[in-house]
Amino acid sequence: MNSPFSLPEASTHAVTVDRIFYLLLVLSGATVVLVFGLILLFAVRYRRGSSAKRGPMPEFLRREFEIGWTLATLLSFVFLFWWAGSADLSSLAAPAGSLEIHVVAKQWMWKTQHPSGAREINALHVPLGQPVHLLMSSQDVIHSFFVPAFRVKQDVVPGRETDIWFQASKLGVFPLLCAEYCGTDHSVMRGKITVMRPEDYARWLVQQPEGDDLAHEGAKLFVSQGCSGCHAGSSNVHAPRLAGIYGRMVQLSDGRTVKADDGYIRDSILQPKRDVVAGYDAIMPSFKGLLDDGELQSLTAYIRSLAEEGSHD
Ligand code: HEC
Ligand SMILES: [Cu+2]
Structure with a gap:
């Protein structure tokens, strides 16, 4: 229709x-x-005055x-x-094997990053007929990722990761809008979603300037932010090894068991005192205010890549 x-x-x-x-x-x-x-x-x-039966x-x-x-x-x-x-x-649970794209919203633009590391601003190229899973967070206030042509709208919230997925079924360029009033330039916080044939998308992707992919960026941050000082195998500090934790159940010191998903890793970095791993002291400092959302996404991607490597052996 x-x-x-x-x-x-x-x-x-x-x-x-x-x-x-x-x-x-x-x-x-x-x-x-x-x-x-x-x-x-x-x-x-x-x-009044009609003779209808009453x-x-x-x-x-x-x-x-x-x-x-x-x-x-x-x-x-x-x-x-x-x-x-x-x-x-x-519309909530993305199918397995979706193309995972990271989105960071800020006043007043959309930053997107492909699994290969290619980045775009106020634009997103996606292949036709393939599920695309967006992992989104905001660097400042609440925004909302809205693509009317896809009937897709999801709030993007600071301090938290939200996600949404879609599968484009038409070639073309479709507007992306911010659907949550987010300040002076809210009305120009727009972008373009370009739906391409999968082979064109692949060709477009290789033409993009080489960007570090998220996991590599995360690996660098892991060293530059001092995480490796405690978490590396060679460290003298009593801290858990992070290889293989992603997706596993973690035993906490207060008796709870939680799944090490994106949210848990994020919380571990921002509020380490909240979920202390059993058998360790709560000596990890909070990195709240020191890392922006993009950096948190990179670190999470790095820890996750450790899990994927771990699962091969
Ligand atoms: C001063 C040493 C220290 C530093 C620096 C440090 N951590 Fe930790 N980290 C710990 C300790 C100890 C624990 C276990 C106790 C706890 O959960 O607070 C931990 C727990 C964690 C966990 C949960 C691990 C699990 O097995 O569930 C994650 C994830 C994590 N750290 C990531 C990081 C990242 C990322 C950085 C750098 C941004 C970092 N840490 C910096 C000491 C440190
Ligand atoms: Cu906005």
Whole structure:
């Protein structure tokens, strides 16, 4: 469905969202017509002085009719809830094997980084027909990543990583907007999403200037920020080795067990006193204010790459 007054449907999710939208539109339209039709009909039929019958309701209208319309509305609402709910749920978990792109929002621009390390500002090139998973965080205030043509909108929050995924289904260039008022230049915090054929995307990617990928950047930070001073195998400080921790369950000193995911690693770096690993002293300093979100993403990517190497042997 692509009428002249509607947005392009440029992602798989957009098609589902629009179907739900049109169904709601038709249902509400039919309800409006029915209700206003009846108001008109009754106003004319039972106008003052008309000879229409005004006795009690006919018997069949009382019970069956009441039960019938109540059930019908209930069932259609349950169906709508199920349909919209499952569409929403499927938009949350990115399929395995998605292309992972890091996004950092700041006043007032979007910075994106491809797995190869290629960076863009206020732009994002993606391949057609492949799921793209965005891992996003903000360097200052709350922003919101909004691509109307994909029907995708997700808040980008400082101090936290949010994510969203989409699969582009049309070639072209589509606007990216910030959908959360974020200060003076909020209205110009825009970008362009370019959907390319996969082979064109691959060609575009190799033409980009060589950037360090996140994990390599993280490896450098790990040394320059002094993490390796405690965490490296050669260190004299009693600190846990980080190889292989990503994705594992970690036993904490207060008895809890937590999964070492992105959020846990982020918290370990920013608020080390909160989740202290069992068997260690809480001597790790907080790096809050010392690392920006891009650096946190790089460090996390580095620790994660250690896990991937660890899982091979
Ligand atoms: C002064 C030594 C020291 C420095 C510097 C240090 N850490 Fe730690 N780190 C520790 C100790 C000790 C623990 C275990 C106790 C705890 O959880 O607080 C730890 C825990 C961690 C954990 C959780 C590990 C696990 O097994 O669950 C992560 C992740 C981590 N550090 C990352 C880093 C990063 C990244 C840096 C640099 C930005 C860093 N650390 C700097 C000493 C240090
Ligand atoms: Cu913004």
